[in-house]
Amino acid sequence: MATRKSILFLILAVCLAGPAAAQRRVSASAQVQTVMDGKVTTVTKEVYCSANGRLVTVFHSPELLYIISNPKGEVQIYRPSAKEVISEVKEDFSDRDDLIYLFLTGRVDDMGLAGYGYKLVSSKQEEGGIIRKAYRSDEPGRIPRVELVTENFLPIYLAYIDGGGKVVSKTWFTQYLKLPRFFLPARVTNVSYTTSRDSVITRTTYSDVKVDPDSPLFDFQVPADARLVPLNKRK
Amino acid sequence: MKKILLALVAMFAITLAANAADYRLDESAIDAVIENAVAVSPSSIMGEMNATMHTNASLSAGTVNSAAAIILNFFLGGIGIHRHYMGTRPWMWAIYTVTIFGILGVVPFVDFIVMIVALVEDGSVGRYCGDTRFIMWG
Structure with a gap:
């Protein structure tokens, strides 16, 4: 009798976990600071991410801007100040690039690198739950090598390395937040090495992270009276 | 001159932050770089x-x-x-x-x-x- 109850409970838990995960929504505020040559610029945004892949990003500075996207690369950019909207379908711009979406959907084992043509070539385990993975891509237009380091299965470091072995970009994922059934780094710091002596630092700090909040912005739709702006095509 | 000094401090801080076990970041060094930078829009x-x-x-x-x-x-x-x-x-x-x-x-x-x-x-x-x-x- 106890065994039958346990099995029924397990089945129920599995059934509920599936649809519950699919309905998960996460919102967060983010501040992006970029430092170069002694100057820092700051951009603030709010992100509304649904596990079904719909992502709404609201920029408050330097201007109010809404970007709606999905994993298929369908993007709408709405500028309320001009009441105009740009709509495009482009493989290059997809939710797979959004950090919150990657962590919400648990796709952090390779940080979406497979989607960009990178293949795992080696994996080395070190002390303290550290795993160092090396990826490689031979596709044109890609930085050929990537190193991803995880600690207790969470990414902590990602580096792009050019064909000459020079590191061109490093990203650190720190100050992890423990949220219902997933983790999110509250701080992402990137250093891009433009030359052997100079670099640009970009730091994204997430705050006010909420899981399954009640906000209409998750379902934001571009107003019907927004003017559709055609894209200029390069000749 | 001030800009050159700031740039040198930034480079030094970044080097310190990045070299000590590449996958560990000295957040305080990055904080210092950001704090010392001039805010522009x-x-x-x-x-x-x-x-x-x-x-x-x-x-x-x-x-x-x-x-x-x-x-x-x-x-x-x-x-x-x-x-x-x-x-x-x-x-x-x-x-x-x-x-x-x-x-x-x-x-x-x-x-x-x-x-x-x-x-x-x-x-x-x-x-x-x-x-x-x-x-x-x-």
Whole structure:
């Protein structure tokens, strides 16, 4: 009798976990600071991410801007100040690039690198739950090598390395937040090495992270009276 | 002089932060770099480019200073400033920012390389002027 109850409970838990995960929504505020040559610029945004892949990003500075996207690369950019909207379908711009979406959907084992043509070539385990993975891509237009380091299965470091072995970009994922059934780094710091002596630092700090909040912005739709702006095509 | 000193401090801090076991970051060093930097608004930077900002796809190569475009990418590529200088959609800075500074810094870096190549092959970055695509070299 106890065994039958346990099995029924397990089945129920599995059934509920599936649809519950699919309905998960996460919102967060983010501040992006970029430092170069002694100057820092700051951009603030709010992100509304649904596990079904719909992502709404609201920029408050330097201007109010809404970007709606999905994993298929369908993007709408709405500028309320001009009441105009740009709509495009482009493989290059997809939710797979959004950090919150990657962590919400648990796709952090390779940080979406497979989607960009990178293949795992080696994996080395070190002390303290550290795993160092090396990826490689031979596709044109890609930085050929990537190193991803995880600690207790969470990414902590990602580096792009050019064909000459020079590191061109490093990203650190720190100050992890423990949220219902997933983790999110509250701080992402990137250093891009433009030359052997100079670099640009970009730091994204997430705050006010909420899981399954009640906000209409998750379902934001571009107003019907927004003017559709055609894209200029390069000749 | 102050700028040179700030730049030297920043480079030293970054080196310290990055070399001590590459995958560990000294957050306090990065905090110091940010705190010591002078705050500027992205719109003020873009405002300075108003005199040369174009959204017309037929922009001719001669109206854009190629060296300036490359320098802008060099320094502010993470938020797509160089794209605005060369002429693109008004919201391009948002795409660079929302894609985690151009897919973790990769897109601005490749932008930099292809602009150098264009400068060598064509004598200017004109081939990328007015390009409205996120991946201008795609």
